[in-house]
Amino acid sequence: MSDDRSGSTDDGSGNSPSLPTGVTYREFGDESEARLATRGRPVYGERTEGEWRLWDPRRSKVGAMYEKGLDLRLGGGKKVLYLGAASGTTASHVADFSRCVYAVEFAARPVRDLVGVAEDRSNLFPLLEDARKPASYAHVVEPVDALIQDVATRGQAGVARANQRFLADDGVLILTVKARSEDVTGDPADVFESVLADLREAYEVLDTERLEPFHDAHLAVVARPR
Amino acid sequence: MTDGPSTEERGWFEGLTRGDLDGAREAIETGTAESPENWPTRAVAAGFAADAADYYDALGEATRHAAREGVAERELSDDQQLIHAIRAMDDAERTANELAERVAEWAGSRFEEGEAGIEGARVIAEREPHGPGDERVTDLAARVVDLDAEAARLRAFTERTAGSVAPNLAALAGPALAARLIALAGGLKTLARKPSGTLQVLGAEEALFAHLRGQATSPKHGVIYTHEYVRGTRPGERGSAARALAGKLSIAARIDHYAGDRRPELEKELDARIERIRTRGES
Numbered sequence: 001m002s003d004d005r006s007g008s009t010d011d012g013s014g015n016s017p018s019l020p021t022g023v024t025y026r027e028f029g030d031e032s033e034a035r036l037a038t039r040g041r042p043v044y045g046e047r048t049e050g051e052w053r054l055w056d057p058r059r060s061k062v063g064a065m066y067e068k069g070l071d072l073r074l075g076g077g078k079k080v081l082y083l084g085a086a087s088g089t090t091a092s093h094v095a096d097f098s099r100c101v102y103a104v105e106f107a108a109r110p111v112r113d114l115v116g117v118a119e120d121r122s123n124l125f126p127l128l129e130d131a132r133k134p135a136s137y138a139h140v141v142e143p144v145d146a147l148i149q150d151v152a153t154r155g156q157a158g159v160a161r162a163n164q165r166f167l168a169d170d171g172v173l174i175l176t177v178k179a180r181s182e183d184v185t186g187d188p189a190d191v192f193e194s195v196l197a198d199l200r201e202a203y204e205v206l207d208t209e210r211l212e213p214f215h216d217a218h219l220a221v222v223a224r225p226r
Numbered sequence: 227m228t229d230g231p232s233t234e235e236r237g238w239f240e241g242l243t244r245g246d247l248d249g250a251r252e253a254i255e256t257g258t259a260e261s262p263e264n265w266p267t268r269a270v271a272a273g274f275a276a277d278a279a280d281y282y283d284a285l286g287e288a289t290r291h292a293a294r295e296g297v298a299e300r301e302l303s304d305d306q307q308l309i310h311a312i313r314a315m316d317d318a319e320r321t322a323n324e325l326a327e328r329v330a331e332w333a334g335s336r337f338e339e340g341e342a343g344i345e346g347a348r349v350i351a352e353r354e355p356h357g358p359g360d361e362r363v364t365d366l367a368a369r370v371v372d373l374d375a376e377a378a379r380l381r382a383f384t385e386r387t388a389g390s391v392a393p394n395l396a397a398l399a400g401p402a403l404a405a406r407l408i409a410l411a412g413g414l415k416t417l418a419r420k421p422s423g424t425l426q427v428l429g430a431e432e433a434l435f436a437h438l439r440g441q442a443t444s445p446k447h448g449v450i451y452t453h454e455y456v457r458g459t460r461p462g463e464r465g466s467a468a469r470a471l472a473g474k475l476s477i478a479a480r481i482d483h484y485a486g487d488r489r490p491e492l493e494k495e496l497d498a499r500i501e502r503i504r505t506r507g508e509s
């Protein structure tokens with residue numbers, strides 16, 4: 001994919017078929033290689049260049065998915081439900097190119113930082129809620145075009161299934177499965193197979209990709225509701 | 227997904243006055259719906275917002291306020307509160323036991339022989355007093371029973387609080403031991419900063435000083451001895467089990483202090499580690 005990203009200085013209208021409007025590859029300072037970037041206020045000490053901020057694939061699984069060339073079927077200006085937002089590292093990048101992001105996180109401490117991120121981004125809505133209980137936020141969250149999930153907890157397929165109700169019929173599920181959260185000792189490949197089998201009850205899996213070298217024993221899954 | 231408006235589901239904004247942030251927080255925290263609706267459209271139709279952009283402004287303001295307040299409230303149940311509660315619990319228990327001894331001794335001089343301790347006090351508290359002397363004894367026994375009940379409520383409170391202050395530590399150590407470790411260290415932050423070797427002997431300070439004075443062998447464990455993974459491991463491997471447990475507990479305390487999210491894999495890693503220690507050299 002390096003042919004697409006050399007020295008591009010465009011306005012971020014998407015310079016690769018799979019990059020949404022608002023996400024681009026650009027050069028930062030004296031680095032020779034173009035890096036993934038979105039436009040917005042910096043959040044976690046990432047490098048900036050004008051209004052662009054580097055999207056570090058080592059810090060972000062969605063960033064790593066783009067870096068690995070996955071087509072996430074995520075255009076710019078979409079509505080997104082993000083489960084497991086933590087302190088908002090990835091959610092902030094997604095908010096940079098989306099219409100709005102509903103960000104669910106159930107641990108109090110990271111939500112404190114997430115609120116700080118939302119103060120700079122009026123389209124990011126922090127929700128201190130448990131992703132296993134979708135009824136506790138369905139009175140706030142509207143139907144969305146994309147469900148992004150990175151909860152790193154046991155029962156990741158179950159969480160994705162329970163939250164399918166938020167996804168439009170032509171929407172997309174972008175899921176990160178962390179093998180060690182399901183089973184520390186099991187072989188990641190087996191763990192992924194069993195999570196995928198569970199997921200297929202409710203979703204049609206379109207694509208999968210391991211996230212090494214950015215994230216060990218993590219599988220990215222792109223799927224659509226059945 | 228439905229596209230027609232549903233009659234049952236109520237959006238968070240329904241019945242709310244624009245600008246009432248506390249009302250909005252209440253609605254966000256306590257409301258529920260089975261499935262999502264097109265809330266922006268519904269809010270505009272209901273006159274809550276002028277248009278979608280206006281709705282999103284209101285939603286942003288409301289969710290930020292609710293999340294900020296929700297976090298602040300959870301953090302009020304912080305580690306210092308936990309330490310106060312655990313000390314109060316210890317005091318209540320110790321005092322109840324001391325007073326129970328006093329009651330037993332006094333009651334023994336007036337009534338037939340009974341049980342000692344809290345259970346004895348419970349029996350005496352039920353007695354019908356005859357005269358002012360009896361009454362002082364039965365009343366004091368009733369105070370003992372109350373104090374014991376309060377100690378039990380304090381215990382339940384500390385265990386609940388330990389789970390919210392240090393969810394990973396509480397999951398690994400059990401809430402009672404987690405609370406104990408935080409109290410012994412003087413707070414979650416100080417516990418998180420201690421090396422795991424120090425955590426391992428927390429609560430064994432006397433034994434440790436004796437060792438440093440050259441009067442005893444070095445202690446292998448402090449309060450973590452109460453954990454099944456130490457107590458239930460055969461003596462020859464207990465030191466290794468204590469070291470392994472202390473190592474994981476100190477990682478858990480660091481995650482709880484610095485990150486705050488739950489990492490269920492820690493439990494499984496610990497289980498696997500102890501399993502290996504217990505089975506090695508066997509078979």
Ligand SMILES: C[S@@+](CC[C@H](N)C(=O)[O-])C[C@H]1O[C@@H](n2cnc3c(N)ncnc32)[C@H](O)[C@@H]1O
Binds near residue numbers: 107129486
């Ligand atoms: C790997 S972190 C997410 C990192 C984040 N997606 C990023 O890239 O910036 C996983 C998060 O999921 C949260 N989490 C786990 N179980 C959850 C649940 N049931 N509901 C909401 N959040 C949950 C954890 O507290 C943790 O913050």
